[in-house]
Amino acid sequence: MPEEIDIYQTIKTQLTSNGFEHGAKLRAEVLRDEYNCSASTVREVLFRLSTVGLVDFQEQRGFRVPKRCAAKLIELTHMRVLLESEGTVLSMRKGGVLWEARLTAAHHQLSHIEKRIHAHGDPSGLIEIWSNSENDFHQTLISDCGSETLKQMHRRVYAQFRQQLMVADRQFDFISGNIQHHAAILDAALSGDEALTRAKIHDHLARHLKGDTLASTTG
Amino acid sequence: MPEEIDIYQTIKTQLTSNGFEHGAKLRAEVLRDEYNCSASTVREVLFRLSTVGLVDFQEQRGFRVPKRCAAKLIELTHMRVLLESEGTVLSMRKGGVLWEARLTAAHHQLSHIEKRIHAHGDPSGLIEIWSNSENDFHQTLISDCGSETLKQMHRRVYAQFRQQLMVADRQFDFISGNIQHHAAILDAALSGDEALTRAKIHDHLARHLKGDTLASTTG
């Protein structure tokens, strides 16, 4: 069995779920023990992840986890708005009932978890499952856009976005306003109002655009 | 000196300038002779290029040059319109005179070459220089958008786009209409009319959207 694919996914998951410190050095000779493989294999994986933006690489100076950076988060947010709006509107136009059903289902699950977190106050044990549901909802929004390229780019941006946001022990990206935000996006999408849908997607992410020099284009 | 970076650039250039056949197999053991290095180094490079979309990879079945595919070209074109419009409008808003100057210069050079090709009839000897100028013009359009992320994504999409279009001995992407198209984009950008600029960028690339199921969003 070729394990490089597994190792790639494993390290990628670690990178996007706070498995490493921001700015931490990633030494192949050290990581090899974690995954029972050689340093060369780890090196290849890190090289690939650097191409995707989840790892920083400098020649002759090795690999590092990208450090937190406000400007970068703004750029990634801006990209999310752009790609997610476009993908969602395209999915709406294809007008599939199946898509509406899947979106409703994804929102139902996400909503359920968010209400539990809101009621409970402490999201500690639910962070992973919430993170997966949030991801699923946003992926579903664009799932029927008809462009594998767009979906791939969005996955990439989303992964980097999450990496920037993840901090140990904190409440991550979750705020109580999310419940209304997600519901508003769902309603707008089902209503068929493209401009409204774009606006709601923008509003949902707007809090990450504080101090932005990049103005919004579609709002 | 670490040559992997050089080899990466070399192979990338070959991939985007018709250096390989569409669908051709890329065997590390064979390519190593071309670049005076080991098969492992070539393998790493191909792995990285596969992450960027310029090489197809299947586990246990090696690397291949992506084959030509109408649907893919449409997706890439759609992405170019999306990213290039957004990046250009953002550059316009930053309103730099330096940007306008650079854009005018880039257009002047491109225009010069295109008129020579148009007059001469045969673009054979000018393909490479035209290709560089065209690339430069479009990169300059978005150069002051303020988002490294957007620029990086556009570079990637553009590279894949060109790879799809390149065919040996043919006139590549060049058509006589380009001269008017590029001039129209320049004029619109300098005039400050955002909607018009978006429209002209779309029109310029519209011929690659034949048979598109993805409708345009901003036009």
Add this chain to the structure above:
DNA sequence: ATTTATCATAATTTCGAGATTATTGTATAT
């Protein structure tokens, strides 16, 4: 004649070591 099994060949994947380069610490000189 077509299918299945087995074997030989070729390609891919993984590895650890050697070569190269950066980093750190120490000593000397200004």
Add this chain to the structure above:
DNA sequence: ATATACAATAATCTCGAAATTATGATAAAT
């Protein structure tokens, strides 16, 4: 005390070969 030169250490980069897996050819069986 600061700066420079040099040596020791640690990291990165490159490589060729061994291990694994796919591919293709040949033979046996239905």
